[in-house]
Amino acid sequence: MNISIINIGDELLIGQVVNTNASNMSKMLCEAGMEVRDVNIISDNVAEIGSTLRRCLKNNDAVLITGGLGPTKDDMTKKVLCDFFHSELVESVEALENVKRIFEARGYELTPINRQQALVPKCCTVINNVKGTAPCMWFETSDPEFNINDGTPRKVVVAMPGVPFEMENIMVTEVVPRLQEHFQTGHIIHKNILVQGIGESFLSDMIEKWELSLPKSIKLAYLPQAGMVKLRLTARGDNRDLLESQIINAVKELYPIAGKYIVGEDMETLPEAVAQMLRVNSKTLASAESCTGGAIASKITSMAGASKYFRGGVIAYSNDVKECTLGVKHSTLEQFGAVSGETVSEMALGVRERLNADYGIATSGVAGPGGGSPEKPVGTVWMAVAGPNGVTVQLKKYGDDRLRTIERACNEVFAMLIHKIKEDNAKAIENQL
């Protein structure tokens, strides 16, 4: 069962908005056993929308469209859908009720321009958008133009609003379940393995034999990210139990080969691996950030439940904040500078003690583009992790891309923390023996 996604919006084509809708939709569809064949970003243009929809519907079983449903003048989608399905715009009672409900809840007056949102092509099924005023529209067709084989279900077109949280809610609660029901979908299982501390090509060499021995139902992909590689195993087929056991086997066989670089399974990011590690071990964390400027804390706290293991943090951008809030010694800053192993070590120890956490992590570096010197060029980052068994310090030299340096430093210090907790656990077991 193949799907095309069409995201409509000039804002996407001039790069002012990143198209997170496509990735979120793809993720949901994949997890539900459906395959996204292509994503098409096009302009708010009648001819363009029509021809893209025609092409995509010929090649796929369903086409999901986002965008172009707002009340403003640059939105064309509904007009195209009317022409495409030889229908006409009518006011939908349920869509109008939803618009009224939302305006009432917000205490706004319903304007004529907003009432227009309740207009839909007569031939569609309206799917309620509880989070917004633009209705979602479901169309079915058996028109032979679109290459429909005998005995297969009618092809489906769904038009949704482009506002991300509205689209997400409609997808999860309505569109994905309806697609699963309408088409008989097979199984797809994904397994992510986070690998840190080895480059993509070295990893590829290291696990080549293992990769070649994988069953045909399993596909491997390398997803390099800042400072780490995500390995993704994808199993497809009709027998879910078989696929699951094949995946379990494959992962089991990977550990003897590359286990020392594996930092997490069944997750997308290192912060998730950190969260799991802290939760499972009932440990707490505090952060002291200079060059990462809050990115460490933000990554941790963007996950629900973070208050269970994250005590808080200090962003010590200026030196006197490092002294007064974290207790870094004035003499340390004078002798070694803010960007040094000594300072970052005192930052980690200080935040651990002052915020009463089991682990303290710290960064201090030159993210750039300014502030570099011959001894400490842009990209120099010191990192530290302080725990019950002392403090570990590391120096990394990244390039001159500010955001990339911040990203990599976060991932590196997260990896240091994971390895530190593993070590501490091993020590604890040793002491018990």
Add this chain to the structure above:
Amino acid sequence: MNISIINIGDELLIGQVVNTNASNMSKMLCEAGMEVRDVNIISDNVAEIGSTLRRCLKNNDAVLITGGLGPTKDDMTKKVLCDFFHSELVESVEALENVKRIFEARGYELTPINRQQALVPKCCTVINNVKGTAPCMWFETSDPEFNINDGTPRKVVVAMPGVPFEMENIMVTEVVPRLQEHFQTGHIIHKNILVQGIGESFLSDMIEKWELSLPKSIKLAYLPQAGMVKLRLTARGDNRDLLESQIINAVKELYPIAGKYIVGEDMETLPEAVAQMLRVNSKTLASAESCTGGAIASKITSMAGASKYFRGGVIAYSNDVKECTLGVKHSTLEQFGAVSGETVSEMALGVRERLNADYGIATSGVAGPGGGSPEKPVGTVWMAVAGPNGVTVQLKKYGDDRLRTIERACNEVFAMLIHKIKEDNAKAIENQL
């Protein structure tokens, strides 16, 4: 001059990676006066890559491809390009030198799999990728199959690596200038106006007459984001001076209509507006965050030069951090709770004083999904801004989406800060009179 972008990668189609490449490329091309007509995300599949390239090249002057050039087994792009241009793979001397240089700099040994990266189709021009090992390839064609008109330049296909910072560097330094030279490009000017405190449809009603009076060369788009709307004016034409004066005029006429909601010009985000406001007025900022968990600080420090106006911040996730690090009174927390106007006010005042900043901003709320109560449901956020003329407090009730609540709270408190600085400036002028 029209361009298609093709982003290749299964990781994009299963939603594990957000396609930031498309938006970054589109932005650069637009700013250089070129129009991106569509973006196509497709699979690492030989047939798919070939047919998409053929379609896009027929409809456009140039096609830019990213992805599928890595050394691993799931990358197909070079094979397709060879077939497409009836060429064969040869080892490029300059590409090999680049691979060697990068491996030497990193102290790694050159493996056969990495040497393969220097293979390119014989008919292409190699563009050096100084940040990575995969070469960039530039193809030109005058094959009549691709609808080339008499007297127009040969059509262009460029294949680039998919690693974002490699692609960005190649685009800025090589591909965009070469495209500008190869094609005679016209002018496109964009003007962003950030509007905060009014919904899209109300804004649309408010400025309808102004919009209808815009010259034909100017197009208006509404880009709603969490807690604000970005208005984008786009002017296209051959006379840059004329376009610029038309834009200036249009903006001048907007202020009497919607000026009180405008918080910034010529920028993409509220943090940029905050940075400009602080810089222009030589003021410093410190942040005290509970529910936003470092997102405020991270947004501020992701911009180069932040150390000039950002002193630092405290993430006070637990109550005792609010007390010991920010000086929130124990009795305040006991009587009113952490999520209250009283607490958030003391947080803002405390961080302003302790970190010695001109302005202190603070948030405390229930981001969810857990932690809500009937009086303080999930989505409740208190915000405060403390400055030389006292503290301002605000309560907002957002929905149950954790990340969206964090995002909106950040934008709201940034808007509060901007309005506060404006007020303080107005007061200072009053006092002088």
